[in-house]
Amino acid sequence: MAYNEGMLRDGALENRTIIVTGGGTGLGKSMAAYFLRLGANVVICSRKEDILEKTASELRQSTGGKIIYVPCDVRKTEQIENVIAKAVEAFGQVDGLVNNSAGNFISPTERLSYKAVDTVVDIVLRGTYYFTLALGKYWIENHIKGSVLNIVTTYATTGSGWVVPSAMAKAGVLTMTKSLAFEWGRHGIRLNAIAPGPFPTKGAWDRLFPEELAAKFAFENRIPLARTGEHQELANLAAYLISDFSAYMTGEVITLDGGEVLAGGQFNFLKEITDNQWDAIEEQIKSATRGGKSPE
Numbered sequence: 472m473a474y475n476e477g478m479l480r481d482g483a484l485e486n487r488t489i490i491v492t493g494g495g496t497g498l499g500k501s502m503a504a505y506f507l508r509l510g511a512n513v514v515i516c517s518r519k520e521d522i523l524e525k526t527a528s529e530l531r532q533s534t535g536g537k538i539i540y541v542p543c544d545v546r547k548t549e550q551i552e553n554v555i556a557k558a559v560e561a562f563g564q565v566d567g568l569v570n571n572s573a574g575n576f577i578s579p580t581e582r583l584s585y586k587a588v589d590t591v592v593d594i595v596l597r598g599t600y601y602f603t604l605a606l607g608k609y610w611i612e613n614h615i616k617g618s619v620l621n622i623v624t625t626y627a628t629t630g631s632g633w634v635v636p637s638a639m640a641k642a643g644v645l646t647m648t649k650s651l652a653f654e655w656g657r658h659g660i661r662l663n664a665i666a667p668g669p670f671p672t673k674g675a676w677d678r679l680f681p682e683e684l685a686a687k688f689a690f691e692n693r694i695p696l697a698r699t700g701e702h703q704e705l706a707n708l709a710a711y712l713i714s715d716f717s718a719y720m721t722g723e724v725i726t727l728d729g730g731e732v733l734a735g736g737q738f739n740f741l742k743e744i745t746d747n748q749w750d751a752i753e754e755q756i757k758s759a760t761r762g763g764k765s766p767e
């Protein structure tokens with residue numbers, strides 16, 4: 472299927488250096504892999520050095536691309552500055568940032584300690600604005616037209632119970648995306664976001680979709696396009712948004728979720744109606760119209 476294929480031409484990201492936070496696992500790893508295939512220099516960072524090392528060497532081998540890793544907790548500004556310094560040292564400059572690191576788990580909100588809320592909000596919101604601020608200062612000072620891609624969620628807009636700290640934090644990231652897109656537009660710095668639906672990863676599934684839930688709430692029944700996302704589909708959109716092909720787009724959030732977020736449509740309950748029932752309903756409506764039985 473085309474959705475498992477790379478979309479951009481070979482070399483589309485040549486001479487670009489892109490930092491991917493949380494690039495050792497899951498969607499971050501898939502985006503890093505595709506950026507490398509397109510010729511970018513990639514810097515992955517997160518807390519677990521052993522995982523970063525393993526991913527970097529695997530991707531170096533599988534893509535032949537230039538990748539380095541730097542351990543970093545995105546809640547620590549000095550560690551963020553170190554990632555940027557190491558990236559500049561290795562590749563000369565930094566052109567792109569994907570804020571992909573996150574923490575999240577499902578829980579009734581009243582069961583959360585203050586620290587549990589802080590932990591998620593700090594990784595997602597503080598981590599994102601710290602990294603964006605550090606790179607923004609560097610870009611403005613060095614006259615570099617940088618590009619930021621923030622990975623948010625569909626519930627950053629709708630809100631969602633049982634993941635309230637994540638929802639609050641992702642909403643903040645989305646608002647930062649739009650606010651800074653306007654403010655830093657005059658420096659040529661762009662910020663965009665992707666709101667993914669469900670894309671199977673170990674990190675998300677362990678914490679958000681454990682076995683008992685998986686059996687009960689099958690995606691095929693809830694998502695109009697009846698499947699979860701393929702990592703390459705997200706990587707294709709990410710490569711476009713981080714590249715100059717999207718040079719006229721900023722402050723945008725693109726939903727990539729097979730239509731899942733549309734479930735709130737007021738008449739969507741009509742999904743249950745059969746063809747026979749529709750025949751009867753159509754006849755009733757037409758007959759009411761013919762009889763002029765409109766409400767007063």
Ligand SMILES: CCCCCCCCC/C=C/C(=O)SCCNC(=O)CCNC(=O)[C@H](O)C(C)(C)COP(=O)(O)OP(=O)(O)OC[C@H]1O[C@@H](n2cnc3c(N)ncnc32)[C@H](O)[C@@H]1OP(=O)(O)O
Pocket residue numbers: 573574575576577578582583584585586587588590591624637668669670674675676678679680
């Ligand atoms: C439909 C399908 C859609 C399927 C998918 C749909 C996707 C939805 C969109 C979003 C997806 C994502 O973000 S997916 C990303 C998922 N990936 C991750 O989360 C990776 C990183 N996560 C982590 O490292 C951990 O899960 C996390 C807890 C966040 C941070 O770990 P730390 O070691 O830093 O912190 P800890 O010390 O363990 O925990 C900090 C506090 O949080 C509390 N805490 C930890 N886990 C807890 C839990 N389960 N319930 C209550 N409280 C908990 C602890 O008790 C601590 O509080 P005290 O007891 O008071 O000390």
Ligand SMILES: NC(=O)C1=CN([C@@H]2O[C@H](COP(=O)(O)OP(=O)(O)OC[C@H]3O[C@@H](n4cnc5c(N)ncnc54)[C@H](OP(=O)(O)O)[C@@H]3O)[C@@H](O)[C@H]2O)C=CC1
Pocket residue numbers: 492493494495496497498499516517518519520522543544545546570571572573574575594598622623624625666667668669670671672673674675
């Ligand atoms: N999978 C899905 O269906 C969806 C995912 N998303 C978003 O996609 C992104 C990737 O998630 P996914 O790949 O599924 O999950 P992962 O758990 O694989 O990715 C999360 C990454 O964040 C890193 N991370 C966590 N805490 C920190 C920290 N304090 N400092 C630096 N890095 C940190 C983790 O690495 P380490 O532990 O080494 O620090 C890990 O690599 C997230 O932003 C998530 O919210 C959004 C919607 C749906």
